[in-house]
Amino acid sequence: MSDSFDLDLPSTASKDAYRVLARKYRPQTFGELIGQDAMVTTLGNAIRRGRLAHAFLLTGVRGVGKTSTARLLAKALNCIGPDGTGGPTIDPCGVCEPCVGIAEGRHIDVIEMDAASHTGVDDMRAVIDASRMTAFVARYKIYIIDEVHMLSKNAFNALLKTLEEPAEGVKFVLATTEVNKVPVTVLSRCQRFDLRRIPAEKLAEHFARVSKAEGVEAEPEALGLIARAAEGSARDGLSILDQAIAHADMEGGAVSAAAVRDMLGLSDRGAIRDLMALLIASDGVGALAALRRQYDLGVDPLGVLRGLLETVHATTLVKLGATQEAGQATEEREALVGWAETLSFAVLHRLWQLLLKGHDEVARAAMPIEACEMALLRLVHASSLPDPGDLARMIAAGAPMMAAPVAQAAAAPSQAPAAEAALPSTVEGIVALLEGAGELALASRIVHHASVISIVEAELVLSNARPLPADLVGDLGAALKLLTRRAWKITTSPKPGRPTLREAEAAQYESFKASILASPMIEAAFAAFPGAELPETEIKSLLEKRRHTA
Known part of the structure; x- marks a missing residue:
């Protein structure tokens, strides 16, 4: 009896072996990077002008393309073109030996290391010693250090001098998700690029292209759900899409929004x-x-x-x-x-x-x-209760204090059951109405800023020849609507209006003061007592008495 079982399993070494979408659709050109146009433009200009930094720092949240960008940068700097005579370019050919070798992760002059598993100073010494030698076959020797924030303090210190003055033809590309943990001394030696979160709409478009390339139908709403769940990360989104496609194969072949919600535990x-x-x-x-x-x-x-x-x-x-x-x-x-x-x-x-x-x-x-x-x-x-401002107005207006749905609270000014109140026909009447309702702050703003052009029924035109407070018109309209049970039409015009109540009061005061100072009795008193003054408070008191007796 044989001890083996012939299960006819597919060979894992097959050329058609399955690869997860996040690896299969990793960007191979800068044009395929999603949502990083500003960075690509800056790098392109630097390469064309020959102004290449010796160290780059790529930062951003997970899955936005930091490692992919580092590899693309290595290809861009080492590309020799299909004919072997090309130079650094923002559009690497993808077919020359350096491009192919870097894409496959086997190029001898592009060294990738994970700082999370090489955190010590000895690891950095090995990098420093190796960096003293020039590239073997490529134009540049490039060190890509991922999650660089995981290096120890001593490791960072050991790297500083080499990072500032590397050997000719050596470039460093550092990548991190937590740039705040990278020492300032390292940041100052690098050209920094902040990779942005990828907008959900761009992710959804990308996932639609991937689904089409995979021969899988996907509902736009499903792709939108995946894009939002990815939170700006292309890798996270592709992993979710991978799972959704696997789920869809069991459900009939199409990626549906309902299936994605069930899979992610999202609420409908x-x-x-x-x-x-x-x-x-x-x-x-x-x-x-x-x-x-x-x-x-x-x-x-x-x-x-x-x-x-x-x-x-x-x-x-x-x-x-x-x-x-x-x-x-x-x-x-x-x-x-x-x-x-x-x-x-x-x-x-x-x-x-x-x-x-x-x-x-x-x-x-x-x-x-x-x-x-x-x-x-x-x-x-x-939430069904009115806000404090509405509550004060309702109390002042004698409105019934009862809970109402949120929508009724929002519409309370227009739905109050009280009878219509008499409409004020002057700005003084408006101020008196506001003060009687406890709207002292609004009344004060009217006194100081409202220059009235006309007031007829529930229509008020204010002059804005001088700037009005931004919310004055809206606040006044809401208050008058609540207090008078009428919707007011309040507009502004650049035409000059009547003086504000404050200006009218000041003019009346100055006129009254001048009349007092011009009276024979006051003139005789000043003549008898040189240097005497008439207190402002006394003038105001006399003016108030005159107003009350008028």
């Missing part, structure tokens, strides 16, 4: 919108039931809160008029526009703060789902 965006709607309607029971449904499907409570935070943020951006995310579902776009029209900035900011507080609590909680439920209940009840 539709479910998040439904939960958001329940919270806005102050439906605590419905909100908790929706949360439990997500939890039963395996969604992390923190993921639910992150989804709600993203929704509030997206709603705020829509309210500001920002461009909406590309590839966004129609249902999501309509929901965001609806909430942006209904909710005020104050309510959106309150929702954000409550959700952020809840997220922090759940992250530390011993019972995450229970903490998440309590956070949502707090949001349902606390």
